[in-house]
Amino acid sequence: MSQQMPYNPYVTYPYTDMYPSSSFPYQMGQQPVQPGQQQAVPMQPSGSLIPGTPLAPGQVVEESYIENILRLNRGKVITVYQTFENNTQWNAKIFRGVLETAGRDHIILSDPESGKRFLLLMVNTDYITADEHLNYIPPALPSGIR
Template sequence: MKQQTTTPYMYSTPMYYQPTPMYTPPAGSTLPAAGGTTGQVAGQQVPGMLPAEESYIENILRLNRGKVATVYMTFENNREWNAKIFKGVIEAAGRDHLVLSDPQTGRRYLLPMIYLDYITFDEEIEYQYPFGGGPMASYPPR
């Protein structure tokens, strides 16, 4: 009589792979829509996700409208001047630009952020701390 062999890969019922979710939201809460980067669920911080970021340069400049700033910019491939310094009152700021006005001459400057190196102020600045705190003019001493 011949022995019948079975291969170890044959199963009587099919097996399916079930991935385990990395994060399960608490009952009753919802996740942000796809593409959202807020990192918050129903006003709460989601573990493993970054908090909402508010400290972008344009937001900090908007908080300091009306203050005098010195803006340092570098313009590559410019034969007349490579770097330039602008001093004036912050009138407006957008995602890609800054508007300064020179109170002595009345001249207005529309400056593209792409050329921005840094900005200095001669007084304390308003700064909205990005992670749930209130406005901060300076960091506490270390």
């Protein structure tokens, strides 16, 4: 009679083949990292192309990120509509003011009447309106495409 192994729902598997080994040769320009040492990766500005990324002929580099559009409209009065999940006091809020600046994850508005400044998170932003024309530079498109 054969002996059965007891059922174990927490079976572990070795991960040795799933991760690259440190014995692989380094690519040109890379330096080996010693154990316990961290390797710094330079941050790319929002909307920029990563250096060394080849573009296929006719491929478009689009840089019309929301923060870039907002930066083109600094000084204009805008209205930002935001919602906040699981908030018992207010679920939605409207902020109106002069656009001071914007980043990848935030918008800074100032209220000209009170002088109060608002730092708003993009993650809560539903949409933005303006009473005047918004400056916008569309991304370059290949000829023949509109």
